Amino acid sequence: MTERPLPATPAPVSDPEEVKSCCATAYGSDAVALLLGDSYHPGGLTLTRRLADALALTAGSRVLDVACGPGTTARLLALEHDARVDGVDLGATTLEAARAATATVGLSDRVRFLHGDAERLPAPDAAYDALVCECALCTFPDKPAAAAEFARVLRPGGRVGITDVTVADGGLPDELAGIAGWVACVADALPADAYAELLRAAGLRVLRVAAHDGALVRMIDRIDARIRLLAMASPARMAEAGVDADAVAPYLSAARRAAAAGDIGYALLVAERPGRG
Numbered sequence: 231m232t233e234r235p236l237p238a239t240p241a242p243v244s245d246p247e248e249v250k251s252c253c254a255t256a257y258g259s260d261a262v263a264l265l266l267g268d269s270y271h272p273g274g275l276t277l278t279r280r281l282a283d284a285l286a287l288t289a290g291s292r293v294l295d296v297a298c299g300p301g302t303t304a305r306l307l308a309l310e311h312d313a314r315v316d317g318v319d320l321g322a323t324t325l326e327a328a329r330a331a332t333a334t335v336g337l338s339d340r341v342r343f344l345h346g347d348a349e350r351l352p353a354p355d356a357a358y359d360a361l362v363c364e365c366a367l368c369t370f371p372d373k374p375a376a377a378a379e380f381a382r383v384l385r386p387g388g389r390v391g392i393t394d395v396t397v398a399d400g401g402l403p404d405e406l407a408g409i410a411g412w413v414a415c416v417a418d419a420l421p422a423d424a425y426a427e428l429l430r431a432a433g434l435r436v437l438r439v440a441a442h443d444g445a446l447v448r449m450i451d452r453i454d455a456r457i458r459l460l461a462m463a464s465p466a467r468m469a470e471a472g473v474d475a476d477a478v479a480p481y482l483s484a485a486r487r488a489a490a491a492g493d494i495g496y497a498l499l500v501a502e503r504p505g506r507g
């Protein structure tokens with residue numbers, strides 16, 4: 231791919247409520263659905279299955295999917311683990327799409343979607359046997375509040391499974407700060423150990439921290455391939471969704487370089503609320 235300079239980025243958003251609503255709006259856009267497909271995180275359903283396997287789910291387990299996006303994970307957990315799943319997201323459009331897709335496959339009696347903020351979950355204490363949060367903790371401005379909410383809504387003995395974007399100790403490289411301004415979401419990603427520390431500080435016992443950096447690289451490659459294909463096969467659809475292949479290309483190159491240098495990665499964490507279930 232020909233290297234181009236990164237396009238100018240909008241001014242970074244600093245108000246926490248604005249960051250959340252900007253991120254929810256971005257992920258509710260046609261462009262994201264077009265580029266990411268059904269699953270909005272590195273590793274796709276393969277990594278989701280690995281995460282689910284670590285949660286000790288049994289038939290009828292109550293699971294909360296925090297920042298559920300299009301609801302693909304929620305439906306998978308219902309279908310493959312016979313779980314009852316609530317998905318929470320801030321994006322109104324995202325939730326509408328999640329509900330529609332769930333109704334289409336006849337799972338609406340087992341999978342519900344609620345509008346809500348991860349930092350103030352719309353759920354009673356100890357309501358869930360397990361909680362998942364994929365590629366979203368990095369976006370929450372008040373991560374300790376979200377981690378405390380995870381611990382609050384889990385029953386004692388319940389598990390939380392997280393996968394998320396990680397950054398090296400020095401933070402995002404300058405080149406990627408531009409992307410962070412563009413998609414406010416990854417600006418606040420942390421090293422994997424710092425996510426683990428957040429969970430510990432919320433009273434959870436960390437059981438596993440594993441790097442899955444290859445999943446991030448594969449996602450970058452997949453988006454790149456999808457853009458090239460769409461640019462050839464359906465440029466009108468790209469234009470309709472507001473995707474400019476030439477503008478996205480330098481960001482993908484920058485992200486690929488950062489991943490190759492180990493500046494960004496992806497991690498899976500599993501933790502447990504201490505106590506007997």
Ligand SMILES: C[S@@+](CC[C@H](N)C(=O)[O-])C[C@H]1O[C@@H](n2cnc3c(N)ncnc32)[C@H](O)[C@@H]1O
Nearest residue numbers: 254257270271297298299319320321347348364
């Ligand atoms: C990268 S997408 C991940 C979606 C889904 N977990 C998946 O992996 O397919 C991030 C999601 O987080 C949601 N989100 C961002 N901030 C949120 C918040 N404070 N509370 C709830 N959802 C939030 C966005 O609307 C978006 O759907």
